[in-house]
Amino acid sequence: MTTPISHIRNFSIVAHIDHGKSTLADRLIQMTGALDAREMAGKEQVLDNMDIERERGITIKAQTVRLNYTAKNGEDYILNLIDTPGHVDFAYEVSRSLAACEGSLLVVDASQGVEAQTLANVYQAIDNNHEIVVVLNKIDLPAAEPERVKEQIEEVIGLDASDAVMISAKTGIGIEDVLEAIVARLPAPRVGDATKPLKAMLVDSWYDAYLGVIVLVRVIDGVLKKGQTIRMMGTGARYPVERTGFFTPKMIQADEIGPGEFGFITASIKEVADTRVGDTITEDRKPTAEALPGFKPAQPVVFCGLFPVDAADFEDLRAAVGKLRLNDASFSYEMETSAALGFGFRCGFLGLLHLEIIQERLEREFDLDLIATAPSVVYRMNLLDGTQKELHNPADMPDVMKITSIEEPWIRATILTPDEYLGSILKLCQDRRGVQVDLSYVGKRAMLVYDLPLNEVVFDFYDRLKSISKGYASFDYHLTDYKEGDLVKMSILVNDEPVDALSMLVHRMAAEKRGRTMCEKLKELIPQHMFKIPIQAAIGGRIIARETISALRKDVTAKCYGGDVTRKRKLLEKQKEGKKRMRQFGKVDIPQEAFIQALKMGDN
Amino acid sequence: MNDPGFGVYVHWPFCAAKCPYCDFNSHVRHQPVDQPRFVQAFERELATMRERTGPRTVSSIFIGGGTPSLMLPGTVEAVLAAVARNWDVPDGIEITLEANPSSVEAGRFRGYRAAGVNRVSLGVQALNDADLRFLGRLHDVEQSLHAIGLAREIFPRLSFDLIYARPGQTPDAWAAELEQAISHAADHLSLYQLTIEEGTRFHALYAAKKFQIPDADHAADLYTVTQEVTAARGLPAYEISNHAQPGAESRHNLIYWRYGEYVGVGPGAHGRFMENGRRIVTFTEKNPENWLDLVESRGHGVIGGEVLTREEEADEFLLMGLRLTEGIDLARYEQLSGRSLSGRRIAILQEEGLVSPIGNSRLRATQQGMIVLDALVADLAR
Numbered sequence: 001m002t003t004p005i006s007h008i009r010n011f012s013i014v015a016h017i018d019h020g021k022s023t024l025a026d027r028l029i030q031m032t033g034a035l036d037a038r039e040m041a042g043k044e045q046v047l048d049n050m051d052i053e054r055e056r057g058i059t060i061k062a063q064t065v066r067l068n069y070t071a072k073n074g075e076d077y078i079l080n081l082i083d084t085p086g087h088v089d090f091a092y093e094v095s096r097s098l099a100a101c102e103g104s105l106l107v108v109d110a111s112q113g114v115e116a117q118t119l120a121n122v123y124q125a126i127d128n129n130h131e132i133v134v135v136l137n138k139i140d141l142p143a144a145e146p147e148r149v150k151e152q153i154e155e156v157i158g159l160d161a162s163d164a165v166m167i168s169a170k171t172g173i174g175i176e177d178v179l180e181a182i183v184a185r186l187p188a189p190r191v192g193d194a195t196k197p198l199k200a201m202l203v204d205s206w207y208d209a210y211l212g213v214i215v216l217v218r219v220i221d222g223v224l225k226k227g228q229t230i231r232m233m234g235t236g237a238r239y240p241v242e243r244t245g246f247f248t249p250k251m252i253q254a255d256e257i258g259p260g261e262f263g264f265i266t267a268s269i270k271e272v273a274d275t276r277v278g279d280t281i282t283e284d285r286k287p288t289a290e291a292l293p294g295f296k297p298a299q300p301v302v303f304c305g306l307f308p309v310d311a312a313d314f315e316d317l318r319a320a321v322g323k324l325r326l327n328d329a330s331f332s333y334e335m336e337t338s339a340a341l342g343f344g345f346r347c348g349f350l351g352l353l354h355l356e357i358i359q360e361r362l363e364r365e366f367d368l369d370l371i372a373t374a375p376s377v378v379y380r381m382n383l384l385d386g387t388q389k390e391l392h393n394p395a396d397m398p399d400v401m402k403i404t405s406i407e408e409p410w411i412r413a414t415i416l417t418p419d420e421y422l423g424s425i426l427k428l429c430q431d432r433r434g435v436q437v438d439l440s441y442v443g444k445r446a447m448l449v450y451d452l453p454l455n456e457v458v459f460d461f462y463d464r465l466k467s468i469s470k471g472y473a474s475f476d477y478h479l480t481d482y483k484e485g486d487l488v489k490m491s492i493l494v495n496d497e498p499v500d501a502l503s504m505l506v507h508r509m510a511a512e513k514r515g516r517t518m519c520e521k522l523k524e525l526i527p528q529h530m531f532k533i534p535i536q537a538a539i540g541g542r543i544i545a546r547e548t549i550s551a552l553r554k555d556v557t558a559k560c561y562g563g564d565v566t567r568k569r570k571l572l573e574k575q576k577e578g579k580k581r582m583r584q585f586g587k588v589d590i591p592q593e594a595f596i597q598a599l600k601m602g603d604n
Numbered sequence: 605m606n607d608p609g610f611g612v613y614v615h616w617p618f619c620a621a622k623c624p625y626c627d628f629n630s631h632v633r634h635q636p637v638d639q640p641r642f643v644q645a646f647e648r649e650l651a652t653m654r655e656r657t658g659p660r661t662v663s664s665i666f667i668g669g670g671t672p673s674l675m676l677p678g679t680v681e682a683v684l685a686a687v688a689r690n691w692d693v694p695d696g697i698e699i700t701l702e703a704n705p706s707s708v709e710a711g712r713f714r715g716y717r718a719a720g721v722n723r724v725s726l727g728v729q730a731l732n733d734a735d736l737r738f739l740g741r742l743h744d745v746e747q748s749l750h751a752i753g754l755a756r757e758i759f760p761r762l763s764f765d766l767i768y769a770r771p772g773q774t775p776d777a778w779a780a781e782l783e784q785a786i787s788h789a790a791d792h793l794s795l796y797q798l799t800i801e802e803g804t805r806f807h808a809l810y811a812a813k814k815f816q817i818p819d820a821d822h823a824a825d826l827y828t829v830t831q832e833v834t835a836a837r838g839l840p841a842y843e844i845s846n847h848a849q850p851g852a853e854s855r856h857n858l859i860y861w862r863y864g865e866y867v868g869v870g871p872g873a874h875g876r877f878m879e880n881g882r883r884i885v886t887f888t889e890k891n892p893e894n895w896l897d898l899v900e901s902r903g904h905g906v907i908g909g910e911v912l913t914r915e916e917e918a919d920e921f922l923l924m925g926l927r928l929t930e931g932i933d934l935a936r937y938e939q940l941s942g943r944s945l946s947g948r949r950i951a952i953l954q955e956e957g958l959v960s961p962i963g964n965s966r967l968r969a970t971q972q973g974m975i976v977l978d979a980l981v982a983d984l985a986r
Contacts, residue, residue: 529979579982
């Protein structure tokens with residue numbers, strides 16, 4: 001038996017990191033009895049499956065939970081909570097999750113107020129015609145200022161906050177009010193006819209070692225049943241459905257998924273890449289007449305090279321990136337050969353957090369030691385012959401003589417910050433070639449809107465922003481367009497040899513400063529050798545910055561007789577281990593940390 | 605190169621006082637040491653070692669410490685006799701005993717000589733009284749000179765140790781002190797730069813910034829001066845810190861650096877010798893009384909060791925052999941490790957003037973390479 005549409009509510013939760021989204025989700029799950037106390041015990045953020053998700057307090061994959069709730073009016077409802085990624089890198093995943101439901105809870109920390117990320121996500125929810133219930137969390141904190149935050153929400157977002165639900169997800173205050181508000185104030189699915197041909201949206205998919213690819217779906221019309229042969233309308237692929245069911249958040253098998261509902265299917269699909277998010281799923285024998293408006297596939301915006309520290313691990317890396325790709329179609333890779341680093345992969349990511357997460361998963365889950373090269377954005381090279389070439393890797397830059405102009409991607413960034421840090425943040429944005437679009441005040445906090453070249457943001461903009469504002473500023477961005485820029489390729493030479501992995505495109509005006517910083521950093525990061533090592537930054541043949549690492553003057557054990565050999569050998573073994581974590585460039589050994597650290601530029 | 609030889613090392617673990625720079629296995633006892641009991645223990649442990657090594661011809665014996673000149677001549681005599689009972693000890697092989705100028709008596713020196721000791725290594729350490737006090741030595745310069753004179757009279761061969769790169773020491777002052785030392789005409793000198801070792805009194809004082817030692821630049825200059833002065837006076841370096849008239853090199857220490865075989869007996873002694881076709885490491889209990897108990901109950905004080913892998917052997921060979929001016933035999937490295945040293949690394953180091961080939965078969969560190977030998981070995985051994 002499927003549930004009548006009028007008794008279904010599909011909703012997501014929009015919140016800034018740390019504003020309590022996961023805790024609220026935990027409470028809703030607990031209150032509706034989806035998991036009993038024993039199952040909840042010791043777990044926080046039950047929806048975040050991956051270690052990285054739990055540790056960083058972020059959600060990467062969309063998930064749903066089906067909650068059974070008997071409302072105060074005595075009726076039974078099915079509430080489907082769709083947990084969406086909260087970070088800008090996964091904006092695309094957010095958009096598809098939001099498109100699949102009808103309402104949102106906007107959770108705002110009553111002691112903190114609205115943050116940049118809240119804004120971006122809530123606007124997306126509004127764009128998707130969501131009804132929005134405002135929830136003020138952490139009202140039990142002494143620093144809570146619910147009235148001020150309500151005003152702020154009305155002023156900044158333009159939402160009526162007068163009937164905001166006041167809760168403390170931590171202590172459980174107000175959770176039932178949230179459930180009632182979901183039933184009373186959020187709409188039921190707007191369409192849904194069990195008798196029509198099957199029409200379902202592919203919301204997300206992931207790889208499970210035992211079950212293969214699990215597809216998360218939202219059924220619009222018709223009924224999705226076990227044993228049916230389905231067709232993916234975008235790709236034309238057909239699959240017999242093996243399993244259907246729901247997440248409670250446990251996987252519970254059921255015979256069918258009715259209109260208006262979220263559920264999962266498995267259908268011996270081999271790779272996540274075979275499933276296109278946003279695709280329409282229909283029944284092969286009785287297809288629906290029209291597909292849902294399609295989603296465009298995610299485009300990587302940040303690229304970097306990933307190389308194994310030990311060249312012998314290349315095959316392991318190949319297997320590992322292949323496995324990750326199974327589960328994350330937004331991550332792309334192709335083989336790359338670097339003169340300095342050997343064989344590796346040029347990888348594309350949705351953003352810097354995505355890059356960090358993938359790198360961390362490769363190192364942690366696959367036990368690989370990696371060197372990551374400077375993150376690069378996608379440049380467009382307009383060539384003399386009238387063609388345009390996309391550049392993912394500075395090392396592949398065509399001869400400057402053949403280039404008429406270079407275009408780079410720009411973003412629009414929204415930054416919310418306490419007033420006291422405004423001056424420093426303005427300077428940071430200015431230094432990064434930012435163009436101010438707007439500066440307004442939201443209560444005591446300044447809201448800055450800046451247009452910035454993405455290339456200036458991929459280095460360490462976010463780290464700098466956090467350190468300048470002692471962690472209080474929040475930041476969000478979206479890509480806007482490509483603009484021509486006066487960009488040059490800066491090479492780094494170590495002992496007169498160019499290190500391709502450290503070359504980068506920079507704005508001409510910033511080149512000298514960046515080159516100097518880079519040389520200074522490398523001087524600190526590369527250990528002394530038995531000879532002196534010049535480090536230079538160059539544009540074409542012109543040296544723009546130079547440092548020298550002086551030669552080691554003395555490093556010898558004065559006394560070494562019979563009994564000292566063991567100790568000396570152990571030391572030597574350690575040194576040899578250390579050398580394995582270094583890369584040889586000509587005569588010079590560069591530690592892998594140098595590649596990562598050298599790129600954290602600093603702005604002092 | 606000839607067979608590097610087979611040495612016997614005997615450790616006497618007692619000192620009259622612990623020097624603040626010393627991290628060797630030495631102990632101070634306020635009760636007289638029961639020397640006959642130690643003699644019996646040495647005899648037993650030597651016999652046990654003999655079972656492991658089989659019959660061998662000894663090329664050198666070294667009695668080190670601690671302060672072996674606190675041993676009674678009879679003790680030394682008994683130990684040497686025990687060595688000779690277990691292995692073949694040809695006439696005239698080098699037999700060295702370490703001595704401190706503070707514990708020297710003519711009668712005792714003659715006793716050691718009579719027991720068979722033919723080389724003495726004196727811990728002179730400095731030729732000025734202020735620095736001797738800083739180094740915590742119990743003797744003054746006058747006593748040192750007396751001991752040197754006596755040793756030269758009694759023993760065919762004499763070496764003494766000096767510690768340099770002392771706080772505030774200038775290259776000129778050191779050169780003058782070194783000239784004076786050479787004029788007292790030992791045929792062998794061990795010249796060590798002062799280093800701060802963990803677990804020593806100097807380590808704590810240094811950490812508390814009670815004194816400073818020369819920085820790397822200054823220390824390198826002092827090292828260079830040392831090479832110049834000794835070479836000019838006919839005592840060139842044959843190892844990082846050891847200088848000798850040609851032919852007067854320490855046979856015993858060459859066994860270590862040429863990666864030969866040696867057994868070590870006594871508390872805290874190390875050995876390395878071939879057993880069942882593999883090179884093995886032994887080391888004994890460091891505490892003298894515990895060592896005695898072990899030897900008396902089971903015939904030896906060995907509490908640990910290992911069978912070295914090829915790579916470990918090759919590493920040890922490299923880090924010992926490159927300390928020598930004569931360098932290493934490349935074929936032996938290949939034979940030990942199963943691979944040859946990287947020609948590319950050698951070429952780079954040669955280009956930087958840090959190593960130099962000797963003919964086709966040997967490689968040595970240059971003087972410039974010697975100053976950074978630890979880094980050099982790590983570079984080659986990878």
